[in-house]
Amino acid sequence: MEDGTSDVPGITADTTTARAPGPEAQDCDTRSRWECDAEVWQWDAREDCEVRQILDRIADKWSLLAIALLDRRVMRFTELKREIDGISQRMLSRTLRQLERDGIVERTVHPTVPPRVDYALTEMGRSLHATTKALVVWTEAHQERIAAARSAYDEREAALREL
Amino acid sequence: MEDGTSDVPGITADTTTARAPGPEAQDCDTRSRWECDAEVWQWDAREDCEVRQILDRIADKWSLLAIALLDRRVMRFTELKREIDGISQRMLSRTLRQLERDGIVERTVHPTVPPRVDYALTEMGRSLHATTKALVVWTEAHQERIAAARSAYDEREAALREL
């Protein structure tokens, strides 16, 4: 798959029953792992943290968009391609497969000719969308303030360089 | 800055008062833009959509992590570097500057020697963290189901290839 041989490095394995970190799996000094103990709430800053890998998937260039569209209704491959401005066939295919593998999206092939393939969110997918939607809403609500912050920052920088 | 001359392509400019797209800024057929009209809720699938650019920033490899750490307390550069496993000085520096530019993080230089620099979340930063936290919590809560879905998918795939 893909150019070389790389295909999702070390994820498929070692997904035992999760959560239990084991007694110091890696090197390094002792620091917190899943401090869900109470108020503190720190998620693992380690590279091998599974949450980080899942988040990286979710937050890639196209996933959120595909999920948002599929939350509205079941869609076919070409429909999605049309709706998502700028996506290549390759990336749509890969994105959908990842989402399917993660149990976010369900793919249904109708054995007709020409073939018809439907993509729909799973229950977990809808649950995810509810959460990501909040993030998009936040971004939308704050985009003006962010734009303002950027302008201010850039102006300050420009002023400094003019000295 | 950076290798060549690239520096945040088309963002610094044209951040007028935001929101108003203007009469068909780009090419392309007419489709929905900010359908916040009512229930529909579709965020712009276009490439030039500002929300997408902001989300891409937020969802990069390190931002969420830095924000999560800073939500707990003010931290110094080297502290952050120590806490975030695997980050390079370069990326920490860049991440923090982006967040500062976006108004998420506030940077305070104490004119001592050796220099001491504090990083803290702004009000907007704390607000953002409240939202992203929900996403992390979701991921955490569903990681076992995701792992299971992956295993199932991989097994199905392996079975198909064995035919």
Add this chain to the structure above:
DNA sequence: CCGTATCCTAAAGGATACTG
């Protein structure tokens, strides 16, 4: 201590062509 500058590699992703 807190960075920036330079160099370089690896991964993401687009374009295109081809298949069931």
Add this chain to the structure above:
DNA sequence: CAGTATCCTTTAGGATACGG
């Protein structure tokens, strides 16, 4: 229609060295 395969460009990001 719904993809896969191949090739190639662009970007992200690590390593290192140096500066204030």
